Amino acid sequence: MSYFTIEGRRPLKGEITISGAKNSGLKLMVASLLSKEPLILHNVPNIADIHTMCNLLTTLGKTVTKGADTHSLIIEGPVTSIEAPYDIVSQMRASILVLGPLLARSGEAKVSLPGGCAIGTRPVDLHLKGLEILGAEIELENGYINAKAPRGLAGGRITLPFASVGATENLLMAACLARGTTEIINAAREPEIADLVQCLNAMGARITGEHTGNLTIEGVESLHGAEYSVMPDRIECGTYACAAAITGGDLLLKGGRLLDQEAVMIALQKMGANVSEDEQGLRVSASQNLVGIDLMTEPYPGFPTDMQAQFMALFAVAEGASMITETIFENRFMHVPELNRMGANINIQGRSAIIRGVPRLSGAPVMATDLRASFSLILAGLVAEGTTILNRVYHLDRGYEGVERKLANCGASIKRIEEAA
Ligand SMILES: CC(=O)N[C@H]1[C@@H](OP(=O)(O)OP(=O)(O)OC[C@H]2O[C@@H](n3ccc(=O)[nH]c3=O)[C@H](O)[C@@H]2O)O[C@H](CO)[C@@H](O)[C@@H]1O
Numbered sequence: 001m002s003y004f005t006i007e008g009r010r011p012l013k014g015e016i017t018i019s020g021a022k023n024s025g026l027k028l029m030v031a032s033l034l035s036k037e038p039l040i041l042h043n044v045p046n047i048a049d050i051h052t053m054c055n056l057l058t059t060l061g062k063t064v065t066k067g068a069d070t071h072s073l074i075i076e077g078p079v080t081s082i083e084a085p086y087d088i089v090s091q092m093r094a095s096i097l098v099l100g101p102l103l104a105r106s107g108e109a110k111v112s113l114p115g116g117c118a119i120g121t122r123p124v125d126l127h128l129k130g131l132e133i134l135g136a137e138i139e140l141e142n143g144y145i146n147a148k149a150p151r152g153l154a155g156g157r158i159t160l161p162f163a164s165v166g167a168t169e170n171l172l173m174a175a176c177l178a179r180g181t182t183e184i185i186n187a188a189r190e191p192e193i194a195d196l197v198q199c200l201n202a203m204g205a206r207i208t209g210e211h212t213g214n215l216t217i218e219g220v221e222s223l224h225g226a227e228y229s230v231m232p233d234r235i236e237c238g239t240y241a242c243a244a245a246i247t248g249g250d251l252l253l254k255g256g257r258l259l260d261q262e263a264v265m266i267a268l269q270k271m272g273a274n275v276s277e278d279e280q281g282l283r284v285s286a287s288q289n290l291v292g293i294d295l296m297t298e299p300y301p302g303f304p305t306d307m308q309a310q311f312m313a314l315f316a317v318a319e320g321a322s323m324i325t326e327t328i329f330e331n332r333f334m335h336v337p338e339l340n341r342m343g344a345n346i347n348i349q350g351r352s353a354i355i356r357g358v359p360r361l362s363g364a365p366v367m368a369t370d371l372r373a374s375f376s377l378i379l380a381g382l383v384a385e386g387t388t389i390l391n392r393v394y395h396l397d398r399g400y401e402g403v404e405r406k407l408a409n410c411g412a413s414i415k416r417i418e419e420a421a
């Protein structure tokens with residue numbers, strides 16, 4: 001297992017190129033199940049979750065090859081298996097997204113139930129209820145979802161009680177090949193949904209309404225191949241924006257887009273950071289002490305839960321008190337005890353955390369518990385006095401490409417130590 005050592009208190013200055021979005025790239029790869037023709041994807045991030053998705057698609061019969069450059073993939077060929085096995089689904093929850101496309105294409109699917117994870121119980125009831133409205137027959141047995149649509153899927157009107165990102169994506173992909181028209185009311189509006197819609201439309205789907213929360217999908221007989229570039233990762237961009245702010249640095253985040261993350265950038269500005277945008281990307285700097293603010297996580301366009309842990313690190317050293325209310329996942333405060341071990345003063349009250357800013361944090365050995373929690377500890381380590389040792393960095397490798405390279409290029413002292421197994 002590898003770990004990071006970080007020596008803190010160095011302002012970050014320079015440029016970081018933002019990679020393609022994990023939370024879009026994974027779904028675009030799944031869309032390849034809807035056609036046997038090649039789907040050529042560019043700007044695919046080189047991260048563990050993408051490798052896991054390659055593995056899952058290969059298990060289902062697809063051929064995945066590297067494209068013209070290191071961030072391109074070609075996915076093609078027929079689906080030859082309808083089973084997403086437990087050993088892959090348990091590594092990555094996004095695997096559940098193969099359910100809708102497999103049903104639509106093959107009329108049946110067997111997908112392991114993903115179960116909960118460190119941030120919450122994460123049920124998939126909305127995915128299953130929506131597929132039933134489209135005509136699927138679903139049974140749960142031995143930890144698997146067994147789904148059948150012997151007469152194919154048929155369009156329907158699905159109202160989501162909560163704008164679930166994953167349910168929207170699963171139903172959207174299933175509806176592309178259903179007979180007739182499907183409406184998804186109260187669909188998620190995250191930018192990754194629009195990216196998926198654009199890719200599906202490039203493959204011949206007929207989807208409208210991607211920015212409105214109400215999607216209309218006119219089913220088509222078949223989809224064809226396409227070439228598409230994954231959008232930049234707004235969460236990676238927001239994370240490095242926090243790195244600039246917490247270290248009193250100045251970073252150009254190449255490829256970052258304000259449009260995708262206004263709530264995050266407004267929060268940084270309220271705290272005293274400077275944010276500007278030009279044709280290269282976003283520039284974020286801080287020349288004064290940050291001040292605490294209150295935040296609540298919400299579905300897009302609200303403040304994203306995937307940035308909550310990173311802002312917790314910022315608030316830990318900001319002047320005054322801050323409060324974060326987490327409304328999306330019930331257990332997403334696992335980073336709090338670790339930040340407190342570094343000298344932060346954070347109390348959890350139900351779904352809210354009260355953070356009283358402290359003048360300094362001190363380096364300590366800490367343990368990553370999930371992807372974004374891992375980066376909140378890196379941010380704390382970048383501003384702490386002394387050495388921070390971050391264990392279990394495999395969480396981080398799921399979703400951030402080349403963390404230590406990107407940070408070290410901008411002046412951070414961070415090293416990955418590979419421990420023999
Ligand atoms: C791979 C990926 O894109 N992951 C993102 C996706 O996760 P994911 O697609 O899992 O997130 P959802 O929007 O579906 O989940 C949000 C909330 O709804 C609940 N829920 C969801 C589905 C369901 O059938 N029943 C149910 O109760 C979940 O438990 C959670 O509490 O969106 C989240 C919310 O922006 C992000 O934090 C994740 O990074």
Ligand SMILES: C=C(OP(=O)(O)O)C(=O)O
Nearest residue numbers: 023093094306371372399
């Ligand atoms: C929660 C996240 O991912 P996943 O849904 O894959 O667990 C995330 O990207 O922060």
